[in-house]
Amino acid sequence: MLVIVSDLHFRDGTAGEHNVSTRALEGFLQSLAVAAQSARAREVTILFLGDIFDLLRTEMWFDVPEAERPWGLSGAPPEALERHAGRILDAILGHPVNRETFALLGGRLAEQFPLFPGEPQRIYIPGNHDRLCAQFPSLLRKAAQALGAADDAVRHVYRDARYGVVARHGHEWDVFNYEGGRSFADEDYVRVPIGDVITTELVAGLPYTIMRHPKIQQLPPATQQALQRNLQQIENVRPLHATLHWLFYQVQQHEWLRGVVEDAIDEVVAHFNGLPFVRDWYRRHDRWPSPLDEADQIQAVLFVLDKFRVTRMGGLLALAEALKGIRPRPAEDAARKELSGADPDVYYLVCGHTHQPTQVPIQIGQAADGKPMERVYLNTGCWGTRHVEAADGGFVSWKQLAYAVFYAEDENVGPDPVRRGFPSFETWAATLKESLTWPPLGR
Known part of the structure; x- marks a missing residue:
């Protein structure tokens, strides 16, 4: 057996x-x-x-x-x-x-x-x-x-x-x-794949960055622990396009998180795109004139995340829906x-x-x-x-x-x-x- x-x-x-x-x-x-x-x-x-x-x-x-x-x-x-x-x-x-x-x-x-x-x-x-x-x-x-x-x-x-x-x-x-x-x-x-970097620097990095935001540090310890527990569940949301829905859901449930989440996403996406490994990976995988190659797919998702603002969520959620059919x-x-x-x-x-x-x-x-x-x-x-x-x-x-x-x-x-x-x-x-x-x- x-x-x-x-x-x-x-x-x-x-x-x-x-x-x-x-x-x-x-x-x-x-x-x-x-x-x-x-x-x-x-x-x-x-x-x-x-x-x-x-x-x-x-x-x-x-x-x-x-x-x-x-x-x-x-x-x-x-x-x-x-x-x-x-x-x-x-x-x-x-x-x-x-x-x-x-x-x-x-x-x-x-x-x-x-x-x-x-x-x-x-x-x-x-x-x-x-x-x-x-x-x-x-x-x-x-x-x-x-x-x-x-x-x-x-x-x-x-x-x-x-x-x-x-x-x-x-x-x-x-x-x-x-x-x-x-x-x-x-x-x-x-050989190191881009998925390693996404998992650590983006998926694990976002809750890590949010929890170090000055506004979060001022919250009572019990609230910080509960927030960290909820944020770290982002790892169990699949596939990647659903992450945007998940973040929007968090902000809907807890409006006071809005500015903190937006700031953290800006920081994490900028850090990710600035990594030498990521820039080199984009260069090697961005195959012109191939439409929507793997580099384009990641950049599209990161574009959505980078533009994450509650005030314009309608259009971004529509774009996230479109990303479902990419792969x-x-x-x-x-x-x-x-x-x-x-x-x-x-x-x-x-x-x-x-x-x-x-x-x-x-x-x-x-x-x-x-x-x-x-x-x-x-x-x-x-x-x-x-x-x-x-x-x-x-x-x-x-x-x-x-x-x-x-x-x-x-x-x-x-x-x-x-x-x-x-x-x-x-x-x-x-x-x-x-x-x-x-x-x-x-x-």
Whole structure:
């Protein structure tokens, strides 16, 4: 039995408390143990398919000189970058919530969940938010050990003919989060993408900047804490164009925030556009006369943010709506290409990254033994809080989790033994609504 889970995004807590609870993972592992027994699985493999550790959504980078951040134009000194990234990973592993979680994941699972047929094998593939774990063996070793996985070598793709699976994180098809080529060599995965800078300097940087505004510093401590908690939820708003709606919603709910938010956006956008790495990235990706290339797309979103003023929100929200259709569906398009040229024993291409659990039929083909086969692209979604825009323009929040389970031909799904003649799968997604979205801030 093969289990694939991705996008857990364990964090150090400096940019918000968003970590998955140990209780949720205990329930997940218990469900897997029951499924393994029901399927008469002889072995269980758990594949952690990237973005398990989030080394970008942190305020710790703001204490590091710009030249030593991953996006230093001339390249941060490797020893300094490894040291800074190691501190962040240590903070993630040492977070009070995460300590208990990694004691669970890195421990003897078969002893804690005796329905497993034996000790589950764990495999770790870094994604884009934990890209630095692929760059430095010292980080890979710590990350893998925390998950109970082998730490012998970094890998970027997983193949298992028994389950008909090829799996990769999926950022390879996202031009904003993968800067490498189509050779998918190790060096392709350590090149710094613009998404790293967006996540830290913009997404984590905006709440950081707002909380340091003189007007905010004058608020009572309890109000500051509540405001910081709400602002740091910007990380859970997707996609990027929805950020503008989210900011407008905050100002609508708390009018006294208006000037502070506008000032902070001006500062953060100007800082981002002034970074040497960003200017160089624009130069390399702005392909004239290509209309609306990736550089144009980011500049369009930043233009909207830079012009953020409550007094002219009507037109800007209309522009933000137009931005929804800018990006194609790169993962599904790439899945069609990859599966069409895949080996005859590959039934399923599995990715994470998009945070949208899905199953897309791609192709009806022929297996290696001549039997008909159905090829499917699957996405494993994410774990954590999501803020979903309501029909009236507000936001409603809930927690979600998702994962996929694959069974070999000689394993069965259900109470009666069935030999299907091909590897099968099932996907699971759950949603939990247990609290209101925005606790009151006071004044």
